[in-house]
Amino acid sequence: MAAEREAHAGTRARLKLLERTLLHFVPRDLISFLGKSSLLDVELGDQVEKTMTVMFTDIRNFTHLSESMSPQQTFNMINSYLSAMNPVISSHHGIIDKYMGDAIMALFPTSADDALKSALSMLARLDEYNAGRTRAAYPPIRIGIGVNTGRLMLGVIGGGNRMEGTVISHAVNLASRLQTLTKTFGTPLLISEHTLYSLSEAHRFSVRHLGRVNVPGTVHTESLYEVFDHDATDIKACKIRSLKKFEEAVACYHLRAAGRALPMLEEIVRENPGDIPASVYLQRCVESLQTGLYIDPEEAGAKMEWHHDEELGIAEIDQQHRELLDIIKQLHQAVTVSHDHETSASLIHKLEKLIRDHFEFEERLMQQQHYPFAADHISQHNSFKYYFLRLKQEIEEHSEDPLYLGFRIKLLLADWLTNHAKRDDRHLGRFLTERGILKPQPPAHT
Structure with a gap:
């Protein structure tokens, strides 16, 4: 019996050692999210849906750097860099999902604020890391970071003799796209509208709207925002002073008014040559005035219509969406065309009441039916109300250019409502109909 117990103990010890070894390749948190206590319990097809913030980082010009190094030096550099970044991510409650060569994909399950603080801390840590590289006569490393928030599916995929944990979501694709766009705009950190609206303390960060881009694989454009807290003190101060002028110039460019944007951008760049995104837009304006071509333009009189494929099939919510967008469309017309204060x-005033009634209806429904994503959904509502009140004040003060205000009405009201309905409300509708709580109605034709 003693020998048998000893053999069992040895087997358990070897299994524990095997599990500890495998956990170097599989995030422990993924196992917890799947409701498993051990990696040995994980099976093909296990999955769970969560709201998280996704971060992608990548070393700039890595191919050029590696060409001057031996394979061993290349791996030494990557491991040294990753060893510097890993603790920063972990200290902000982040989970490293995977390494992809010199790139990192990390998940933040607690809050978007954690992800943004982590990104800024990574840039600060990179400064320290580069100081060491400079002392050793190595060139500094630059990185780009893209951050996006949304629902994602975590699970186990595979076939045959191989399985792996993975994350599937449009949120992942957009975070990767934002990271790529940091190269285009010459800035190290970009976030999405979804992350901006998920921040509980957005006022603590220095953020400016950097335009709208078409995202491969989708039929609509996405807003992107630059977070510039890590900029040099003088550059950051200038960006803060010129923030409204910069955002107005960006709006004019996207509305095919490069002639109006050009002098504003010339002044910004003259006062702050280190403002690279402003220089990028200045060059775009020069080229657009020469060629008549624009990158990701918006039409000043673009129709704001509710399309059938955006409806949930839930009569109450669909009707509220149509009413909201109709009022937003009328407001856009009053501000940009008739100038009727x-x-x-x-x-x-009417829009404010409709928003309140719509949000209260949805939130009451979510709480009554124990919708698992209610807290995230309500947080999005609260953020929208905050930005709506800021826009309301701008409109009531009559001090902004009508063209710029029209762009902001479309950006902050019409586009937000459409994106929110497609993403968050549709998910709520699917939850309600799958449980037979509400019967789907045929889409109304307008």
Whole structure:
């Protein structure tokens, strides 16, 4: 019996050692998210849906750097860099999902604020790391970081003799796309609209709208935002002073008004040559005035219509969406075309009430039916109300250019409502109909 117990103990010890070894390749948190206590319990097809913030980072010009090094030196550099970044991510409650050569994909399950703080801390840590490289006569490393927030599916995929944990979501694709766009705009950190609206303390960060881009694999454009807290003190101060002028110039460019954007951008770049995104837009304006071509343009009079494929099939919510977008469309017309302040004020008041009623209806429904993503959904509502009140103040003060205000009405109201309905409300609708709580209705034709 003693020998048998000893053999069992030895087997358990070897299994524990095997599991500890395998956990170097599989994030322990993934196992916990799947409701498993051990890696040995994980099976093909296990999956769970969560709201998280996704971060992608990548070393700039890595191919050029590696060409001057031996294979051993290349791996030494990558491992040294990753060893510097890993603790920063972990200290902000991040989970490294995978390494992809010189790139990192990390997940932040607690909050978007954690992800953004981690990104800024990584840039600060990179400064320290580069100081060491400079002392050793090595060139500094630059990185780009893209951050996006959304629902994603974590699970186990595979076939035959191989399985692996993976994350599937449009949120992942957009985070990767944002990281790539840091090269285009010459800035190290970009976040999506979804992350901006998920921040509980957005006012603590220095953020400016950097335009709208078409994202491969989707039929609509996405807003991107630059977070510039890590900039040199003088560059950051200038960006803060010129923030409104910069965002107005960006709006004019996207509305095919490069002639109006050009002098604003010339002034910004003259006062702050280190503002690389402003220089990028300045060059775009020069080229657009020469060629008549624009990158990712918006139409000043673009129709704001509710399309059938955006409906949930839930009569109450679909009707509220149509009413909201109709009022937003009227407000856009009053501000940009008729310049009717009295009508604008009346529409803002009506819109504010409709928003309140719509959000209260959805939130009551979510709480009554124990919707598992209610907290995230309500947080999005609260963020929208915050930005709506800021826009309301701008409209009521009558001090902004109508073209710029029209762009912001479309950006902060119409586009947000459409994206929110496609992403968050559709998920809620699917939850309700799958459980038979609400019966789907045929889409209304308008």
